[in-house]
Amino acid sequence: MHPALQGLITIIVGVGGCVGYFYFSNQFLDRVLFPASGKNAGRNINRANQIRPWLFLFPALFALGLYLAYPVFATLWLSLTDRDAGGAFVGFDNYAQMFSEPKFWEAMRNNMLWLVIVPAFSTGFGLLAAQLTDRISWGGIAKSLIFMPMAISFVGAAVIWKLVYDTRPADQDQIGVLNAVWLNFDGGIFSVIAIKVIPVLLIAAFAALMAFAIYQTLRPVLGAEKGHGKSHWWGLVLRGLATIAAAWMIWISLAAIVSLVSATLPYGEPQTWLTIPFWNSIFLMVVLIWIQTGFAMVILSAALRGIPEETIEAAVIDGANPFQIFFKIKVPQIMSTIVVVWTTITIVVLKVFDIVYAMTNGQWETQVLANYMFDKLFRANDWGVGSASAMIIMLLVTPILVWNVYNARKETR
Secondary structure, X not given: OOHHXXXXXXXXXXXXXXXXXXXXXXXXXXXXXXXOOOOOHHHHHHHHHHHHHHHHHHXXXXXXXXXXXXXXXHHHHHHOEEHHHOOEEOOOHHHHHHHOOHHHHHXXXXXXXXXXXXXXXXXXXXXXXXXXXXXXXXXXXXXXXXXXXXXXXXXXXHHHHHHHOOOOOOOOOOOOHHHHHHOOOOOOHHHHHHHHHHXXXXXXXXXXXXXXXXXHHHXXXXXXXXXXXXXXXXXXXXXXXXXXXXHHHHHHHHXXXXXXXXXXXXXXOOOOHHHOOOHHHHHHHHHHHHHHHHHHHHHHHHXXXXXXXXXXXXXXXXXXXXXXXXXXXXXXXXHHHXXXXXXXXXXXXXXXXXXXXXXXXXXXXXXXXXHHHHHHHHHOOOHHHHHHHHHHHHHHHHHHHHHXXXXXXXXXX
């Protein structure tokens, strides 16, 4: 049968099935279950009207249950069984095996690194782009160019950036942009400034930002801010986790600064960038930051445009400079939007797979949880450990989803 004819038949059967379901289910409800006749007509009509919305919701609930709820429970069951032993229940043995593997902890460490760096830089660059593009006459064109990577698939972006990081032998022309630039450095003062001083300053600025984040996170708890009510226990837990993550990033940043300052760089030699531990993960993160910056810019630009002009005019009259207006007037008013953008990108980061798979396949210490899960499920054919890693990903994503739903409901009240 021709594919076009198959598609047409599928549409007719699908639409016709939905129409038939709604028609016959309502007829059964009104004529058989609760007929609008006899001495109980009024009560039957009320009961039918109470049930009717669930008739319309049932197809969607059934589909969600089939494609979302069932896979979750099936994956949980697989993580507690041994498929090679006929599906025998083994409890937490798969989790114990997973926790004993260095590759899993490498994936966890890299995921935490992605979790802190990518949302922070994507949101920061997006906010900066949203603010600056609104101040120039050709801001619309600039926004289009920044948003354009969002139209590229993760695999397509990985292929593009893999060409940027490409390495050829020293006696051949370099097609990789990064190596072409690198070979122009000879170890002089400009090389030291470009490759050591500037990166050290950027990493130090990031460490300072993390320290400021710790200060802002702990201020309400330490009583530095007046007027705050008693915090919920889960709020204290989240603040504690955020503080630990930020402190860990400060430690990583300081270690990177020390290694960068003390490193003897091989000037004039082409580098295989994706095989250099730690830095290769940073190079992979650049790809996702490049993609997600456009998303953050669009959302935050709309939020900035929604700020009342009266507050900005009042700040100008009071003598505030542009930096004070931005950080003390604009940013606090769009903080809820910043949090939504941050958490949305965080969910994307926790599930990152395509970029790592296409560029390094988890080699050279770039493993992430989703790629680890893929390796276990489809390469090692170890469904127990693979399902256990999938449950770990779900556990990491769930609190952020709950937080987003909580904030969304809070905004609608």
